[in-house]
Amino acid sequence: MGRKYVVAVWALFLLFSCKEDKPELKPDLAQELQVEEEPVLNFGFDFDQYEVVRDTVKWGDSFGELMLKNKVDYPKIVTVSEKYRDTFDVRKIRVGKPYVILKSKDTTLGAQIFIYQNDKVNYTVVDFRDSAQVYKSKKAxxxxxxxxxxxxxxxxxxxxxxxxxxxxxxxxxxxxxxxxxxxxxxxxxxxxxxxxxxxxxxxxxxxxxxxxxxxxxxxxxxxxxxxxxxxxxxxxxxxxxxxxxxxxxxTFLRAPIKFGYRLSSRYNLKRRIAYYGYRVRPHKGTDYAAPVGTPIIATADGTVTESRRRGGNGKYVKIRHNGTYSTQYLHMKAQKVKRGEFVRQGDVIGWVGMTGNTGGPHVCYRFWKNGRQVDPLREKLPTAExxxxxxxxxxxxxxxxxxxxxxxxxxxxxxxxxxxxxxxxxxxxxxxxxxxxx
The missing domain is CATH 3.10.450.350 (Nuclear Transport Factor 2; Chain: A,)
Known part of the structure; x- marks a missing residue:
């Protein structure tokens, strides 16, 4: 019993000792040590300090009209439009893009900040406080x-x-x-x-x-x-x-369209067509069916030797890749490149169309090796180094x-x-x- 009593007394001593070791904070000192909560920032701004307007660009909206409607001085709008065109081209705001306007909380309710969301990560800030300034930033x-x-x-x-x-x-x-x-x-x-x-x-x-x-x-x-x-x-x-x-x-892509196409007709030197009385009419191209307007890409690096419209080929582009290989892309809606231009593999050179002799939207892809048209799907094409x-x-x-x-x-x-x-x-x-x- 005596030993238990000693242990209990020692425990009480330690308990009160710990309490005494902790100095009590005076009310004024405790208040000074309180950590102030940092404001939550959106796009780098404390929205609680402003009247917040969230909207998207509507059909017919222009940057100037939106700002005038929100009480921005006309000279500042002109400054943004002319001085910061490289950073923010106000003519190219797109319908459907979201934006935020931060307005002052005083009686004027004038726009202080305009935030244009280029995409989910990148945004552009137009700051009308003091002199107008524009900068780009991105979310973390x-x-x-x-x-x-x-x-x-x-x-x-x-x-x-x-x-x-x-x-x-x-x-x-x-x-x-x-x-x-x-x-x-x-x-x-x-x-x-x-x-x-x-x-x-x-x-x-x-x-x-x-x-x-x-x-x-x-x-x-x-x-x-x-x-x-x-x-x-x-x-x-x-x-x-x-x-x-x-x-x-x-060295060459397998197809002149990146995605969403259908191989509708292959290279066939013995093809017979009912319209021509089942006579042999060789098809020296490979057809890739796709909707009108689908981008057509260069299958390899090279120089454009032809970009024109002629007969049944319709609008087409021909590219010389080296001393061995050339390619041609027929029936385009429109060409994007001109003769003499150098293009890289994957560059858009035109768009799928129905020009020339064609029964539907597609690109007829033709492939030359040593001056002779061959089947690209059967060729063992050279690989990169x-x-x-x-x-x-x-x-x-x-x-x-x-x-x-x-x-x-x-x-x-x-x-x-x-x-x-x-x-x-x-x-x-x-x-x-x-x-x-x-």
């Missing part, structure tokens, strides 16, 4: 890395959409693998993995995707990796290379951890029926036989 963006793996059931776009992936990732993948994989001939069971960043504003508002960091596509059982790598830091030249340091880019030997070791060291990360991403496990019986799935075979594809 957080990048979140995302790993995605999927198995093709119908097409790449639908598969990625079912996984909740931004449609632009589909376009990015199709462009990276444009030279190595024909996305119109994918097979059920082909599968892919991709690592990329998603951008978020305020941790919740999705603001688009970043570039693809790494990818793996298994087509017909053959894996093809893709890693971005800058080979020339001075020119900032970036290409995608595979696991063996080979460039995934070919692989990574230089001097950079190869550094490249392999760079991709090693990323490749490991890709390899560790798991594909979705195949779904097994509740009765555990083997049933036919979308692939040719059974879920048991096809499990290695899921």
């Amino acid at each position: 963006v957080r990048f979140v890395e995302r790993e995605v793996a999927g198995t093709i059931r119908n097409n790449l776009s639908a598969t990625l959409d079912s996984l909740g992936v931004d449609y632009n990732v589909t376009i990015d993948l199709s462009e990276i693998y444009a030279w190595t994989i024909d996305f119109f001939r994918l097979e059920k069971g082909d599968r892919f993995k991709v690592i990329y960043d998603e951008r978020y504003i305020n941790d919740t508002v999705y603001a688009g995707r970043g570039p693809i960091k790494a990818a793996l596509f298994e087509h017909k059982g053959k894996p093809v990796y893709a890693f971005p790598y800058v080979t020339d830091s001075l020119k900032n030249i970036l290409d995608y290379y595979d696991q063996d340091a080979n460039n995934l880019r070919s 692989p990574i230089a030997d001097s950079l190869r070791t550094a490249y392999m060291d760079y991709i090693h951890p990323i490749k490991t990360q890709l390899d560790c991403i798991e594909y979705e496990a195949p779904k097994v029926p509740e009765n555990n019986m083997i049933t036919l799935n979308e692939n040719h075979g059974t879920t048991q036989n096809q499990s290695h594809l899921n």
Whole structure:
């Protein structure tokens, strides 16, 4: 009992000692040590200090009329329109774009700040306080890395959409693998993995995707990796290379349209047409059907040798790529380039139309090799140069951890029926036989 009493007394001593060690704050001192809460800023401004108007540009709206309506002095409007045209061209505000006007809280209710939202991240501020000033800025963006793996059931776009992936990732993948994989001939069971960043504003508002960091596509059982790598830091030249340091880019694109086309007619020297009495009328082009106005792109770097309209070809462009290869693009709605211009692979050179002899909107793509028209889909086209030997070791060291990360991403496990019986799935075979594809 005596020992318990001593322990209790010692505990009380410590309790009161701790209390005595904490000095009581005097009311005035406690008030001084209070931390003031910082105001929440939007676009760099405390909206609580203003009358806030949120709206979007309507059809017929002009910057000048909007500002006059909100009591901005005319000379300031002129200053913004003329002095800051390179920063903010007031003639190019677009219908549907959101904007915010911050008005003074006094009786004048005059506009102090105009904020034009160029997109989800970038915005332009027109500050009418004192002398008018204009500057561009952007919202703070957080990048979140995302790993995605999927198995093709119908097409790449639908598969990625079912996984909740931004449609632009589909376009990015199709462009990276444009030279190595024909996305119109994918097979059920082909599968892919991709690592990329998603951008978020305020941790919740999705603001688009970043570039693809790494990818793996298994087509017909053959894996093809893709890693971005800058080979020339001075020119900032970036290409995608595979696991063996080979460039995934070919000298020529597979098609003169990026996306959303249909291969409607192939190169065929024995084609017969009923309209001409089933006589042989060779088709030396490859037709890609697409809506009128779809951009047509150059399939390789080269110089425009013709941009004109002639007979059944309609409006067309012809490009000389080197001493061996030339290409031609027929039936355009309009050309964008002129003779003598140098174009880069992927540049828009015109738009799909129906000029000349054509039964529907498409581009007839013609391909010359050594002065003779050939089938581009059957040609073994030259590939771009692989990574230089001097950079190869550094490249392999760079991709090693990323490749490991890709390899560790798991594909979705195949779904097994509740009765555990083997049933036919979308692939040719059974879920048991096809499990290695899921």
